[in-house]
Amino acid sequence: METKLMKGNEALAEAAIQAGCDAYFGYPITPQSEVLEYLALEMPKHGRIVLQAESEVASINMVYGAAGAGFRSMTSSSSPGISLMQEGISYIAGAELPCLIVNVNRAGPGLGTIQPGQGDYFQSTKGGGHGDYRLIVLAPSSVQEMADFVFLGFDLADKYRNPVLILSDGAIGQMMEKVTFGKFKPKKIDKPWATTGKTKDRERNYITSLHIQPEKLEIHNRKLVAKYEEIKKNEVRFEEIHTEDAEYIIVAYGLCARICHKAINIAREKGIKVGMLRPITLFPYPSERLHELAETAKSMLTVELNAGQMVEDVRLAVNGKVPVEFYGRMGGMLPNPEEIVEKLENLIHNNHAI
Amino acid sequence: MQSEEHLLVDEQLITVKDPDTGKETDTVLTDIEVPAKPRCLDDEYEMVYHKPKTMVDVSMHYCPGCAHSQFHKLIMEAVDELGIQEQTIGVAPVGCAVFAYDYMNIDMSEAAHGRATATATGIKRLMPDKYVFTYQGDGDLAAIGTAETIHTINRGENIAIFFMNNAVYGMTSGQMAPTSLVGMKTTTSPTGRNVADYGFPIKVSELIAQLPGAFYVTRQAMHNPTAVRKAKKAILNAFKYQKLHKGTCFVEVIGNCPSNWKLTPVEANKFIDESMVKTFPLGDIKLPSTEDLKLLEQEK
Numbered sequence A: 001m002e003t004k005l006m007k008g009n010e011a012l013a014e015a016a017i018q019a020g021c022d023a024y025f026g027y028p029i030t031p032q033s034e035v036l037e038y039l040a041l042e043m044p045k046h047g048r049i050v051l052q053a054e055s056e057v058a059s060i061n062m063v064y065g066a067a068g069a070g071f072r073s074m075t076s077s078s079s080p081g082i083s084l085m086q087e088g089i090s091y092i093a094g095a096e097l098p099c100l101i102v103n104v105n106r107a108g109p110g111l112g113t114i115q116p117g118q119g120d121y122f123q124s125t126k127g128g129g130h131g132d133y134r135l136i137v138l139a140p141s142s143v144q145e146m147a148d149f150v151f152l153g154f155d156l157a158d159k160y161r162n163p164v165l166i167l168s169d170g171a172i173g174q175m176m177e178k179v180t181f182g183k184f185k186p187k188k189i190d191k192p193w194a195t196t197g198k199t200k201d202r203e204r205n206y207i208t209s210l211h212i213q214p215e216k217l218e219i220h221n222r223k224l225v226a227k228y229e230e231i232k233k234n235e236v237r238f239e240e241i242h243t244e245d246a247e248y249i250i251v252a253y254g255l256c257a258r259i260c261h262k263a264i265n266i267a268r269e270k271g272i273k274v275g276m277l278r279p280i281t282l283f284p285y286p287s288e289r290l291h292e293l294a295e296t297a298k299s300m301l302t303v304e305l306n307a308g309q310m311v312e313d314v315r316l317a318v319n320g321k322v323p324v325e326f327y328g329r330m331g332g333m334l335p336n337p338e339e340i341v342e343k344l345e346n347l348i349h350n351n352h353a354i
Numbered sequence B: 001m002q003s004e005e006h007l008l009v010d011e012q013l014i015t016v017k018d019p020d021t022g023k024e025t026d027t028v029l030t031d032i033e034v035p036a037k038p039r040c041l042d043d044e045y046e047m048v049y050h051k052p053k054t055m056v057d058v059s060m061h062y063c064p065g066c067a068h069s070q071f072h073k074l075i076m077e078a079v080d081e082l083g084i085q086e087q088t089i090g091v092a093p094v095g096c097a098v099f100a101y102d103y104m105n106i107d108m109s110e111a112a113h114g115r116a117t118a119t120a121t122g123i124k125r126l127m128p129d130k131y132v133f134t135y136q137g138d139g140d141l142a143a144i145g146t147a148e149t150i151h152t153i154n155r156g157e158n159i160a161i162f163f164m165n166n167a168v169y170g171m172t173s174g175q176m177a178p179t180s181l182v183g184m185k186t187t188t189s190p191t192g193r194n195v196a197d198y199g200f201p202i203k204v205s206e207l208i209a210q211l212p213g214a215f216y217v218t219r220q221a222m223h224n225p226t227a228v229r230k231a232k233k234a235i236l237n238a239f240k241y242q243k244l245h246k247g248t249c250f251v252e253v254i255g256n257c258p259s260n261w262k263l264t265p266v267e268a269n270k271f272i273d274e275s276m277v278k279t280f281p282l283g284d285i286k287l288p289s290t291e292d293l294k295l296l297e298q299e300k
């Protein structure tokens, strides 16, 4: 085990090397360029491939080629670049290729700003590109998780032959924290479907997302849906803080969850029985657990760095059992813990339940 | 073995002249006698040609007389002759050749529209000793995928790019392509491509030959037997040169699209001869140096 002080983006890049990432393709964009910069120096030392592509469109299609050939492949970008990749991501999901995509979310829309945001929640969790597909979405809230989720992400991608997205943000990517390596070992598996050259003992392999006959495409769609159901069954991950006796539940992920954690501590000192559910997987979503929590909670507050996106999933999970309110900051602005406590108090007093 | 589909191909259109009236009528002759055993298997006949072994034995979806089928076949012949089926990975485009993997009995990846060379880059970088090629149309390679084309070649990726220039978007039924000839009527240039609005047809081979990463650039056609032989040689070169790891091999082929040119295959081939090659002159544009060729000899 080795502990280092690192930026989130660098920890993620180092983890990629340790997780046996064979190839990284990327294009510079703030606030994630450190990933490419770090790997540009380090990957060749390990005999791995790193390439600065001409665009995010090219990057994701390079990932498609390398992943199709059976290699652990990854790209990273920030919001505008991830938007450009959507067609490629849809192809990857359709062709069922394992790969890792990282979005260090900045605030939008458009060019927006380089400050952190969570405005890409819908894009990340509902498909993002065209057609019916899902990514497995992991939301780190610390530099440690930036590293850990790379191992997890690659393993899940291989296990389900599905692209995995790490949805981080500009703050988690840029901040420095302690990070410990050595907890995980890369688990590489055989990929007999890969395009490595048709040997005599097998039929040719081809990678495609094309199924021109509707009957066949629907069969493929059903297969994908069944896989997503399997993922929902097996891979839901979340963290709970002080939910045992909580009357009020805050739901927040990533950077926002850290701010809310602090807010909860302040509120608890004031005697407010508040807890938090932090989804770690945004797809699959911890809907079942939220549904259970709604049995005992009086109300819920979703805090996000956007105009209200995940709150829709919270409401779906709770299904009207308790009121679900929303508080968000946008434009790269962050709420401070006191602001969240104030919001909580206002809602309790003005509204009885939130 | 002859399948039912092949029998259909044997139907013949003949003109019958009435001996009394002298009137001519077209009729389809269907009752052709099919030998129980294909004649090529008869002892008295010598087998002089057969379909490449790396071609899958299915009927193709291409329109009759379409150049794509010919181009596929030449590429697979080259793979056969070089004995590199096990080491070759192809990348299919979005365009009429999207189903190339149905016909080529090698490992293949179907890429997004225009991104074939990026996909091929991903494959080749990880398996530098394999033979990797893309197969792309003009819309794919020279419109939506221009950036990927130029940057892949500029990086000198050691892949072969097989470029079918048929001057239209075949798959989407004949819209104007960046390579459509001046004045060419297409569904989106109904009065003919005009330079004021759309500029001149893009000469990709000449353009990319400027890049140091381009190792071998040639423009060929397949509208007559001589052209086919030359095209085949170019394809063989594009594979062989990959062993040198000296850059991208680019083989443009001027092909027909009878359906969207609204011509019969024979007329379409004539159009290539009379019009297409005026804008897109055939021949080698960039050749390896003699030293490079010597290196290749040594490799052997």
Ligand SMILES: Cc1ncc(C[n+]2csc(CCOP(=O)(O)OP(=O)(O)O)c2C)c(N)n1
Pocket (backbone or CB within 6 Å): B094, B095, B096, B097, B113, B136, B137, B138, B139, B140, B141, B164, B166, B168, B169, B170, B171, B172, B177
């Ligand atoms: C992103 C995207 N845009 C548009 C299309 C529609 N499309 C499919 S093939 C094609 C053009 C193909 O023309 P070309 O590359 O010349 O190939 P050909 O069929 O002529 O061989 C287009 C525009 C698509 N599939 N994807």
Ligand code: SF4
Pocket (backbone or CB within 6 Å): B061, B062, B063, B065, B066, B067, B068, B096, B166, B170, B171, B256, B257, B258, B259, B260
């Ligand atoms: S549309 Fe044109 S390019 Fe496509 S198969 Fe038919 S003839 Fe060939």
Ligand SMILES: [Mg+2]
Pocket (backbone or CB within 6 Å): B137, B138, B139, B164, B165, B166, B167, B168, B169, B170, B177
């Ligand atoms: Mg075309």
